Amino acid sequence: MNAEQRQQAITDAVVRDGRVTVVNLAADHGVTVETIRRDLAALDRVGALRKVHGGAVAATRLALPETAVTEREHLAAPAKRAIAAAALSSLLDGGLLAAGATLILDAGTSVGALARILPEGLDLTVVTSSVLTAARLAGRRGLTVRVLGGEVRGITQAAVGPEALAALSRLRVDLAVLGTNGLSADHGLSTPDPDEAAVKTAMVRAARRVVVLADATKTGQEHLVSFADLSDVDLLVTDIPPTTALSTCLTGSGTEVLVA
Known part of the structure; x- marks a missing residue:
């Protein structure tokens, strides 16, 4: 060769x-x-x-077409598993997943990787927009699982729309764990679909602390709708250290960065 x-x-x-x-x-x-x-x-x-x-x-900075969640689960899968494991360890060590904690899980594939390894027996209450995550967790011992209502998007299997937003507006949880399609200094956290962006924004507002799981392919990408600023994120878990420019912005916004 x-x-x-x-x-x-x-x-x-x-x-x-x-x-x-x-x-x-x-x-x-x-x-x-x-x-x-x-x-x-x-x-x-x-x-x-x-x-x-x-x-x-990957070098792409502009939004790529959305792909089905079952396809996206296989993209950068080793990185997503490493990110999920590092996030879980940090949350357990920091006491954020103590017995009785309440948390929101969105429909991101890295968040789905975390859902797969949530330990049993912690008496957690999990609220999720993801039909797939709800199905995976429903039979887990020591977990109470609640699914947001609304229209389910076929491509992401996530609940969106007025019903989901109304439910989130009444919630106050200890922790929200979110994924993102894009992460940049200028556009914050972004996603292609306005309805999913609205749900993610409502999740951020409902949580006392926000954790974002994003593999390195999301860094530098800017999608149609920004759903949160960097300053909204308490902890970013990724697999490669951010670029110097982005790292400076994250430090300035008070966001802790954990590299898996």
Whole structure:
């Protein structure tokens, strides 16, 4: 495989997985890490990907078409599992998931990864907009699960609309855990659909603390509707350190950043 073929394979891997690492690419292609770093630098220069510490992520900054939740669950899946595990550990250690806690879980796929590993026996009350998450948690011992009403969007399996907003307006929970399609310094947290954005905003307002789970492919993307400012987020859990510019904004907004 020559350099051109190898760089095409690297680009395909970034598109497929959302993130690649120098070490894994070197092993996959039987070359040195220095060679891979040169490949990534060349691909970054032409805009094929964005080079980050230890690897690269997708370069797209503009909104991509929405895909079904069952498809999105497989995108950057290892990163989402790592983010979920780090978030759970932090929340347990910090006492935010103590017995009797109330929390909102939105329909994000990283949030779904967290839902899968919620421990039993904590007597948690979980409110969710996600039909899939509700189904996964309904039989779990020690969890009370409440589903928001309203129209269910087929593409995300999430409840939206006036009924969901009315229910959220009456709630006050300890914690909201949200996903996002985009995360940037200028546009905050964003998503393509106005109805889902309205529900996410209402979730932020209903919670005493807000946690956002976002893999590195979301960083720098700006979608149609901003549903929260960076200052609304108490904890951001991600898999790659944010860029210097974004990190500065997060620090200024008082947002804690946890890298899985």
